[in-house]
Amino acid sequence: MKQFISVNDVKDVKKLIDKAIKLKKNTFKKKKICKTIGLVFFNPSLRTRLSSQKAAFNIGCNTWILNIDSYSWKIETSDGSVMNYTQEHIKEAIGVMSLYCDILAVRTFPGLLDREYDYEEILLKKIIKYSKVPVVNLESATLHPLQSLADLITIEEFKKKKKIKIVLSWAPHIKALPQSVPNSFIEWVKKIKDIKLYITNPYGYNLNSYFTNGIKLIHNQNEAFKNADFIYAKNWSSYDNYGKILCKDLSWTITKKKMKLTNEAKFMHCLPVRRNLVVEDSVLDDKNSIVLNQAENRIVATQTVFLEILENI
Amino acid sequence: MKQFISVNDVKDVKKLIDKAIKLKKNTFKKKKICKTIGLVFFNPSLRTRLSSQKAAFNIGCNTWILNIDSYSWKIETSDGSVMNYTQEHIKEAIGVMSLYCDILAVRTFPGLLDREYDYEEILLKKIIKYSKVPVVNLESATLHPLQSLADLITIEEFKKKKKIKIVLSWAPHIKALPQSVPNSFIEWVKKIKDIKLYITNPYGYNLNSYFTNGIKLIHNQNEAFKNADFIYAKNWSSYDNYGKILCKDLSWTITKKKMKLTNEAKFMHCLPVRRNLVVEDSVLDDKNSIVLNQAENRIVATQTVFLEILENI
Amino acid sequence: MKQFISVNDVKDVKKLIDKAIKLKKNTFKKKKICKTIGLVFFNPSLRTRLSSQKAAFNIGCNTWILNIDSYSWKIETSDGSVMNYTQEHIKEAIGVMSLYCDILAVRTFPGLLDREYDYEEILLKKIIKYSKVPVVNLESATLHPLQSLADLITIEEFKKKKKIKIVLSWAPHIKALPQSVPNSFIEWVKKIKDIKLYITNPYGYNLNSYFTNGIKLIHNQNEAFKNADFIYAKNWSSYDNYGKILCKDLSWTITKKKMKLTNEAKFMHCLPVRRNLVVEDSVLDDKNSIVLNQAENRIVATQTVFLEILENI
Numbered sequence: 001m002k003q004f005i006s007v008n009d010v011k012d013v014k015k016l017i018d019k020a021i022k023l024k025k026n027t028f029k030k031k032k033i034c035k036t037i038g039l040v041f042f043n044p045s046l047r048t049r050l051s052s053q054k055a056a057f058n059i060g061c062n063t064w065i066l067n068i069d070s071y072s073w074k075i076e077t078s079d080g081s082v083m084n085y086t087q088e089h090i091k092e093a094i095g096v097m098s099l100y101c102d103i104l105a106v107r108t109f110p111g112l113l114d115r116e117y118d119y120e121e122i123l124l125k126k127i128i129k130y131s132k133v134p135v136v137n138l139e140s141a142t143l144h145p146l147q148s149l150a151d152l153i154t155i156e157e158f159k160k161k162k163k164i165k166i167v168l169s170w171a172p173h174i175k176a177l178p179q180s181v182p183n184s185f186i187e188w189v190k191k192i193k194d195i196k197l198y199i200t201n202p203y204g205y206n207l208n209s210y211f212t213n214g215i216k217l218i219h220n221q222n223e224a225f226k227n228a229d230f231i232y233a234k235n236w237s238s239y240d241n242y243g244k245i246l247c248k249d250l251s252w253t254i255t256k257k258k259m260k261l262t263n264e265a266k267f268m269h270c271l272p273v274r275r276n277l278v279v280e281d282s283v284l285d286d287k288n289s290i291v292l293n294q295a296e297n298r299i300v301a302t303q304t305v306f307l308e309i310l311e312n313i
Numbered sequence: 314m315k316q317f318i319s320v321n322d323v324k325d326v327k328k329l330i331d332k333a334i335k336l337k338k339n340t341f342k343k344k345k346i347c348k349t350i351g352l353v354f355f356n357p358s359l360r361t362r363l364s365s366q367k368a369a370f371n372i373g374c375n376t377w378i379l380n381i382d383s384y385s386w387k388i389e390t391s392d393g394s395v396m397n398y399t400q401e402h403i404k405e406a407i408g409v410m411s412l413y414c415d416i417l418a419v420r421t422f423p424g425l426l427d428r429e430y431d432y433e434e435i436l437l438k439k440i441i442k443y444s445k446v447p448v449v450n451l452e453s454a455t456l457h458p459l460q461s462l463a464d465l466i467t468i469e470e471f472k473k474k475k476k477i478k479i480v481l482s483w484a485p486h487i488k489a490l491p492q493s494v495p496n497s498f499i500e501w502v503k504k505i506k507d508i509k510l511y512i513t514n515p516y517g518y519n520l521n522s523y524f525t526n527g528i529k530l531i532h533n534q535n536e537a538f539k540n541a542d543f544i545y546a547k548n549w550s551s552y553d554n555y556g557k558i559l560c561k562d563l564s565w566t567i568t569k570k571k572m573k574l575t576n577e578a579k580f581m582h583c584l585p586v587r588r589n590l591v592v593e594d595s596v597l598d599d600k601n602s603i604v605l606n607q608a609e610n611r612i613v614a615t616q617t618v619f620l621e622i623l624e625n626i
Numbered sequence: 627m628k629q630f631i632s633v634n635d636v637k638d639v640k641k642l643i644d645k646a647i648k649l650k651k652n653t654f655k656k657k658k659i660c661k662t663i664g665l666v667f668f669n670p671s672l673r674t675r676l677s678s679q680k681a682a683f684n685i686g687c688n689t690w691i692l693n694i695d696s697y698s699w700k701i702e703t704s705d706g707s708v709m710n711y712t713q714e715h716i717k718e719a720i721g722v723m724s725l726y727c728d729i730l731a732v733r734t735f736p737g738l739l740d741r742e743y744d745y746e747e748i749l750l751k752k753i754i755k756y757s758k759v760p761v762v763n764l765e766s767a768t769l770h771p772l773q774s775l776a777d778l779i780t781i782e783e784f785k786k787k788k789k790i791k792i793v794l795s796w797a798p799h800i801k802a803l804p805q806s807v808p809n810s811f812i813e814w815v816k817k818i819k820d821i822k823l824y825i826t827n828p829y830g831y832n833l834n835s836y837f838t839n840g841i842k843l844i845h846n847q848n849e850a851f852k853n854a855d856f857i858y859a860k861n862w863s864s865y866d867n868y869g870k871i872l873c874k875d876l877s878w879t880i881t882k883k884k885m886k887l888t889n890e891a892k893f894m895h896c897l898p899v900r901r902n903l904v905v906e907d908s909v910l911d912d913k914n915s916i917v918l919n920q921a922e923n924r925i926v927a928t929q930t931v932f933l934e935i936l937e938n939i
Binding site: 044046047049050051053054057174271272273274275276277281284285291292295296299 | 351394395404405
Binding site for chain 1: 673675677680683898899
């Protein structure tokens with residue numbers, strides 16, 4: 001693997017998942033690699049920050065972390081401008097950072113203001129352009145591939161039969177959230193033969209058709225839940241009316257009652273989750289909730305990707 | 314050892330101190346353990362942050378650090394609420410963090426507003442409840458056991474005779490400080506046979522009787538200092554009039570003159586210390602000041618506790 | 627080497643450079659040292675922070691980082707005062723930090739308000755005084771020796787003939803910047819026989835004669851550039867009119883046209899650099915720009931210094 005930006009960097013998704021599951025069983029048996037992973041956060045993070053460090057430690061790598069925040073300095077991303085108000089151009093900033101590590105793993109969030117800018121992944125593309133080492137996407141403006149890999153590993157571990165039905169369900173939230181988690185989830189699930197994916201969301205919340213193309217969309221959430229083996233709940237802001245909150249309808253909250261419509265479905269969410277807004281306590285605290293398993297699998301997902309890249313250097 | 318929350322988690326305090334002193338002499342001779350220690354700070358820290366890292370490094374462990382601060386996100390600690398204003402529930406936050414390490418070491422300060430809430434150690438108890446791995450207390454609302462262990466190691470190193478007199482003396486300060494250091498110090502000293510402990514503080518500053526029960530309290534500081542072998546100075550806010558500053562009387566500042574009343578006592582303080590408020594320069598800069606030795610012993614105290622727990626996993 | 631504060635701590639600069647170049651070729655062949663480097667930042671940093679960590683990792687050392695910032699606490703640097711407004715005296719702060727590491731590497735910037743205070747290096751001197759372990763200067767009020775060492779390594783790698791001409795050129799900037807990089811660069815270059823150094827800056831921008839003594843100063847930038855083999859661009863605030871900005875004249879910006887006056891000179895800058903203010907895009911993006919090489923050599927420079935000190939402990 002030469003980089004890890006989206007599912008398109010993976011030759012065989014099924015093989016990658018199998019490799020991860022194998023690795024998970026033998027966490028401490030692999031050789032020490034002694035490389036340095038640079039972790040750059042343009043935006044806050046808990047799971048990604050900590051699981052990336054743990055993943056690096058597990059394969060004998062070091063990490064450094066850089067928060068591009070108030071303690072840091074203002075980065076110029078446009079070309080040709082006179083830098084009267086910014087302190088360092090992204091060309092030098094990323095160029096230098098990448099010289100100080102063997103993999104550059106970066107988080108860059110969307111502004112949710114300009115859809116073209118976000119979906120063009122302008123910032124991420126510049127980072128890839130200026131980096132001297134392979135780049136790993138720790139969630140970008142529109143994609144979160146490490147989360148999807150962890151999700152698929154978790155589904156593989158918990159599925160009870162070969163062919164399964166998964167429902168990706170929108171859920172209410174009070175803030176405008178990115179579309180990266182659902183986008184990537186759809187993109188990755190499409191690579192797995194025996195998963196039948198359905199999406200359910202209110203009118204106005206259809207995701208980018210580049211991703212949803214070919215996936216069945218049902219606006220009636222109860223209808224969609226029937227016979228599901230996995231429910232993946234997630235809020236996202238509107239794609240059509242870009243970055244806007246059009247609906248806070250709590251009838252979309254995932255409840256115990258709705259879960260009863262399913263085939264004793266496992267409940268999934270990428271976390272952090274707002275309880276009793278996105279999902280009721282009773283669902284999250286039920287034995288069928290596998291949200292912590294997803295979080296735990298972030299380690300092995302990241303570890304597998306780091307290894308795939310380092311083996312290729 | 315299954316966790317390290319208070320002295321009650323230690324089977325034999327004397328043996329633990331002996332183990333630490335032995336370990337200190339052979340810092341670099343022990344085997345590499347290769348585990349990960351998660352360090353979570355709900356409040357700022359210097360000594361604890363750095364000594365915990367050094368302790369982990371000394372036994373071949375990795376660390377990650379998480380500051381629950383402005384760069385992070387708002388944690389919900391109450392149950393059942395609709396999370397309109399908080400971003401992640403402590404159940405998920407601690408659950409996930411604990412999956413990313415082998416020991417979860419946490420600092421949580423008191424609010425000093427609600428005595429029952431603080432003394433019930435509500436936050437720490439939730440952390441213990443939701444953690445999947447052993448928890449180490451890096452100072453909680455009412456306890457600071459790692460400081461006490463370091464203090465006892467230091468006393469063991471500096472005492473000149475078998476039976477000694479120690480005076481825990483209140484000292485003035487301009488801010489309302491927690492009671493955790495004196496509480497734990499009393500609790501730990503009680504476990505050591507040959508120490509005679511006295512407390513001296515102004516009226517209104519008596520500590521929680523759960524801790525001070527059986528310890529001689531003398532309101533006259535000069536009287537208390539007589540023949541002391543160790544003076545442990547520390548400010549704390551009022552327990553009775555909870556969290557309040559009732560007195561800023563500088564006649565309680567530890568001076569050279571007062572130290573002359575003692576049996577050439579060693580001077581102790583857990584640091585940070587405000588000079589010429591808590592204690593005069595002349596005392597802190599004297600050869601009998603062992604405050605840096607206490608700070609140094611934070612490393613071996615923490616190292617010993619990590620080892621005790623990891624050997625038990 | 628007992629410490630690394632300025633070029634005066636180096637016995638033989640040429641030998642140190644040779645050692646670094648040798649080390650660079652064999653980065654992963656040296657023995658694991660397993661010591662701890664403490665990195666303390668009184669001011670923000672990117673290159674220094676990350677390259678110091680990478681340097682430590684490369685020689686098998688651990689690091690901890692402490693930012694003396696808003697999350698931390700207020701340090702008292704004056705002696706004898708009643709600490710009503712500061713939380714910890716530098717004597718305890720540095721004393722304790724130094725007990726938690728084997729080398730204490732510290733960044734301290736100038737205030738640019740009081741020339742005597744800055745040039746006396748009051749803060750750095752107190753740090754050296756109170757540290758129990760060797761101190762490494764990660765840029766102080768008036769010096770940046772690790773940058774200079776990296777610069778000399780880079781010059782050694784890129785020079786095309788034995789005797790070379792280097793021009794240190796002032797360039798415009800909108801903020802008042804320290805004089806540490808030019809000061810140290812001059813001090814270090816003076817130790818190398820075959821470099822002829824010239825300085826060019828506007829009137830009012832002459833550096834401290836302690837450093838510039840014996841170096842040719844030319845106020846006409848075009849004149850100075852003639853036949854140069856290396857151009858080192860850098861802004862600094864006035865020394866005479868201390869810390870002030872006297873000139874923002876963009877005719878001092880380094881341009882392609884000016885570079886044509888040179889002997890196909892390599893372009894150097896310590897970064898971060900404001901594009902089209904300090905230097906035109908066309909110069910920075912040219913094949914003769916070696917600014918990223920300088921940044922990369924920060925690793926091996928730091929690594930060499932850490933090794934020199936650790937071998938001496």
